[in-house]
Amino acid sequence: MKDRYIDREDEIEVESKSSDNKALHQFIGRILANWYWFMLFGLLGLSVAYFKARYSIPSYNIRAKLLVSDDKKGGGPTGGSALGELSGLMGTKSSVDNEVEVLKTRDLMREMVLVEKAYISYFHVGKVHNVPVLESPYRLELLSSADSIFSAIEIKIKVLDAQRILLSHGTQSKEVAINQAFTWNGVGVMLLTLAHKNVELEEEYGVRIVPLRTAIADLMGRLSVSVTNSNVSTIDLTLIHQVPERGEALMHSLISRYVERNLHDKNVVADSTLSFINARLTKITEELSGVEDRISGYKQSTKLADITEQSRILLENSAGYTKSIAEVETQLTSLEAITSYLSDTSNPRVVPSTVLSQDGTFAALTTKYNELVLQRERLLLANTEANPLVQNITMQIAGLRKDMIDNVASTRRQLELTKNNQVELSNRVTSQIQQVPTIERGYIDLARLQQIKQAQYVFLQEKWEETAISRTANVSNSKVIDSPKADASPFAPRATTMYAVGLILGLAFPMFVLWLRELLNVRIRNVDDIERYNELTVLGMIAHSEEQGQVVVTKTSRSPIAEQFRAMRTNLEFALNGGKTILFTSSMSGEGKSYVALNLAVALALLDKKVLIMELDLRKPSITAKLGLPSGKGFSHYIVRPDMRVDEIIMPSGTHENVDLVQAGAIPPNPAELLIHPRTQQLMNELAERYDYILMDAPPVGMVTDAQLLGRYADLCLYLVRQGYTYKEQLRIPNDLVRNDKIKPIQLVVNDIQAKGGYYSNYGYGYGYGYGYGYGDYGQMGKKKKWWQFYKRG
Template sequence: MKDWQDDVFESQGTDNRQGIFDLVRKLLAHWYWFVLCGGIGFIAAYTHLRYTTPIYRINARVLVTDQQSNANAMGQGAFGGGNLTSYFGGSNSVDNEAEVFKTRYLMKQVVSKLNAQIKYYHPGRVRDIEIHRPPFEIMLLDPDSVRGGTFVLEALDAQHAKIRQEGGFSIDVTYGNSVRLPGVGEVFISPQPQFGSIEGPYKLSIASLDGRVGEYMGRLSITINKQVSILNLGFSYPLQRKGEEILHAVIQQYMENNLRDRNAIADSTIAFIENRLLYVGRELGDVEGDIQEFRQDRQLADMSAQSQMLLQSSNEYVKQLAEVELQLDILDTVTTLLSGQANERVLPNAVIPEDAVFNGQVTQYNALVLERDRRLLSATLDNPAIKTLNQQLNTLRQDMLANLDNTRRRLTITRNSLRQKTGQLDRKVRDVPAVERTYLDLARQQQIKQELYLFLLQRREETAISKTATISNSRVIDPPKSASAPLSPKRSSILLTGLLVGLAIPFSIIYLRDLTNTRIESREDITKRTQVSIVGEIAHSGIRETLVVTPGSRTAIAEQFRALRTNLTFYLKDPQAKVMLLTSSMSGEGKSFVALNMAMVFALSGKRVVVMEMDLRKPNLSVKLDFANKVGFTNFVIDPSLAPSDVIAPSGVHDNLFLIGSGPIPPNPAETLLSNRLNELMTNLRASFDYIIIDTPPVGLVTDAQLLSQHADLSIYVVRQRRTYKSQLQIAEDLYRSGKIKQLAILINDIKPRGGGYGYGYGYGYGYGYGYYDNGKKDKPWWKFWVKN
């Protein structure tokens, strides 16, 4: 199984290679068409380049920087270190900036700024050439309403010109004045002497604003390098300088819009701060008024200091009250001592330190008591001195009690006063937390409003300062510059494409012609479809005569018949093998032509040859030789009295060549061929002739050839180039496989060397010029190759 598969694969590979070789051979056979079409394609490509407007690529690079670094002062100043764009929904993404470049709004601004709705051309016979700086300028007074149009401006003199349009519109204009154009509206024409004088006609192409914006947006391309936040901008335009100006205007307008947007954020921030300052200022004034009213009502100068003083006063009063109470207790004790003792005793000194009189009395009293006690040591109570001392003590005691009573009344008054003041202070101390809380609430509100007000004032100044330092978040790192070589058309690519297209046309025609051809074109068409061997190949005859093999003929086709004679000897090795039968798939494939010339080539070699015209349905052989076909095979079958010699007639072209005509056309040709008289005739012919050639009807139409093949030693199946269908080879293959016709071989007839795949000399190597024949007639011209034969 593996060996069989290898053989199949090897056979398929060989067939594929052979098919490629055949195709290459056919292509090389028509090399002149490739040269002609390739040259035409190259010339067409060159003409296309000559009259095609080149498009140049203008490139620029923009670095998108971080907005935080540029707006740091404004961002941190206004909102505590945050980026303004983060508060107002902005983004510094390079993708977002790329989308901004693609917006119609930006391109519309550029078109309006450059007055790009108008293009100026120098008219040409094939194409118009655009002008970058014309010597005049047309301004559109209402660009949004322009529908578009094409006009031609012709200078009349230094101050006047004529504008005309196809369709009959024409108007004379004066430079420096406005004029109305159809589809455009009011325009203003002004000369530009710095760019030269106005000479010759100028073509004006005016487009609508949206149309020009759409065109420029289509010419703009943007790629992103996210690793370094760089935008690669590209713009395609026929004029290099103008394309650079347009791309430069796009970048500048983008940066202006970006700066305006960022300043708008700062302006909005300042306006917001101003509004907040007014509101917070009013709130701060209200709170400060409430504090003033509260302090006035509560008589507060300093709440903390006054609270501290109140506590200190209360403590002082309590302390003084305690001292007064203590002094009253001491007075009561001293009074009890003075008024209740039987014998005088020494009183404590400095009982009432602040009463110097009482202290003096106590000192005097104690001195008298001590004096009296000392004298009582030596005297009695009745002693006048003791009595005097007692009287003095008694008087002094009364004075002291009177003094104590006055002091008591005074201290009582002081105590009552202190008690009243202490009560008042206690009530004030109890009210301090509530007053202080209310005051602290008001003070806290005042502090908050005041800090917010100061904060807004500071941020307003910082924002105003940062606005003056605002710059765009992008910068140009590579300004617009046009490439030196045009983007399109690519000269080498166009020329190569033109050449390839030119070469592809004959290739496609030849390939499709070969692919769609259902008729035999080459030897390989036969070998791929049948196992029947090929006995010979006969070229196309350039003459109309049927008999091309004549004595002394040295034409190529005569040599091919001689080669066929040689090949047939290998098939007829048996001395008894004399009979050759010729058949085909259908009529018109040259059986009679081959039969006669094959018989002639054998006759020229000294062999006696008889040709049997056995096509009883449509005899053609006798017609070609102008032979009177009155008595023939049909007569021999019908009339038993006729001998074989009665139907054999000389051909008239060679002494060794004889002919048996078909005779009258019978009503039943197939039954006629089954007659026993045919066997008798064939036996006689085998004894009388060296070779017998039988011309039969096409085997693809009737069965006559199969009936006659039993008498043949070799059956030759004639196929004709560009006449026999490839599918008809299956007939020969079926006859060969089934054995219905013994020893079958194929003969290829009417081979045309040009474009037919047989341009290699047919494998015989005679070296003859097959385009010419001895009769002086030339083969079909090469330029008629496209007409099928």
């Protein structure tokens, strides 16, 4: 059992490999059989690719590289320098990822488009297509706003004379004067000038104008900004453009706008801080001058020249507390100023971040607050306050303002506690000083006030100097390390790639057609279709015949089709197994029952056998007409006339001396009843004694039941299937007849097989026994189809 199981597995594996090889052979055979179509469409695909590559406008990559000062990676122009330490004063921290997003913004691209007028481009009118050019003999200037452009147009320009130019767009045309403004619907007011006087009249140029949004979207789609290496803070920019010089100019302009915007943001924060410090310095200077005047006057009025040693010690102690109180009051004053900035909710302003103690939480909130205020101001340049983006940022600013006010309040409480402690200590010293003479105590009060004002003045002066230095040393966060430059060769179109694609598509088209034909085909085309839908034995296969006559089998014929009938005759001896009555039927009319019956009858007669053909298609008889015989008495006459003898209905067929014919006779109104009449059985018994073979030509079994009724008299039923004619689903009919015991046994005969090349061209038509095309030693070669008959049926 184990060995048998192993053998079965080997058998399955062999069958699987054979099936795979057969499918591969079929695929290759179909390609080889239709090689001319693949060659034709392959050449056509290459031709299309050639013209596409020849007349396509090349596109170039314009590349640039920026180095960004990233705090996380320590790169950039100011990293590691003294100025880099001061960069924190502005609250300006950069990240390479943030800068990438800034470079991708529509606002930045809009600035570049407006500056470079990228919504206007020029082209040279060619015979095949328009070629973009960098310069044109004409210059078009849009006098109205760029936002007035509503639709994209291409205007062709033609010189009429020295003062007039003809503009045309589709069916619309207009004559305009040079250097004179004119209006174009959908665009606005424009002015056309000549770049130089010598303009060739034969050369025709044009200008393309697109809406501002379209130009921005187009350039953003062609711009690529990426960080190719995560270990360094460099940004790679790539712009696709058909005019390399124009693309380089656009890239330069984009980088310039980006650098200017970066410096502008830094300078806004610095200028706001300087303005705040200047206002405070002016006020503190006035207060300090007043205190110094009071001290000078006090000394003059009291004639105070020296201070005792006790006063010196008390003053030193008092000075320490006074300095601490002064520092706290300075910070409280700064908090009041910050609070006044934050209290103005109607017009958010940039908050200075360098006048407070270095509180990390407040510094982070201030940096975020200033960024949102600057972003809001940029959006208000092109939008109103009702814009959802502006409202969203305003809400974020309000939230940050609340957090900052809470932080300031918390800081204020801490400073007030510190101040109260210092005041308490100072009061203790003051109580001791009260024992000093009144004049000296008055001087100490004035000196303390002077120290407070002087400390505030020095603090603000230092901050002003630091901010001014930072303002002067402001540089952009990015540096161009690789200027915009177009590649030497275009990246598209690539001729090699286009040729490969053209060839692949060209070869794929006929393959797709073959696959589609196979998919949509519902008729029998090859042996695989028969094997897929059928479980019955195939007795023989008959090739397509180009001969005009109905009988192709003769004593001397050696044609392939005659040999196929002889092969079928040999197979028939085994199929009959001693019987002699054969029934011919099919699924529908036109599948060749009469043709096969006549030729098989002659093939049997060549063995010196007596053969009778019975024309039992009582509804639509055709054998008599095909043989060219006159109509006479036949089967229907014999059945309805009891006095008629068998010899009266038998006649020579004219095809062979051993082949006789029984005609159908008059077409009866009840053919089914005649076929099961008792005289029919009597007739069949008498004919069986006279003849070696009886061939009954019956109606199609798929239409009427006559063939099923005749099946009771037959030893074998031959079911005709015609290639390219019989439907695949109709193969289920004979299988159902056998399965339901309506007609048994049934074997198939495949008729009208046409050799179309490929895997089946040398398969043979005898199902292993016959001869196919190519066996010239056995007869005349059949006529092959011409190559242009690829889609025709034989």
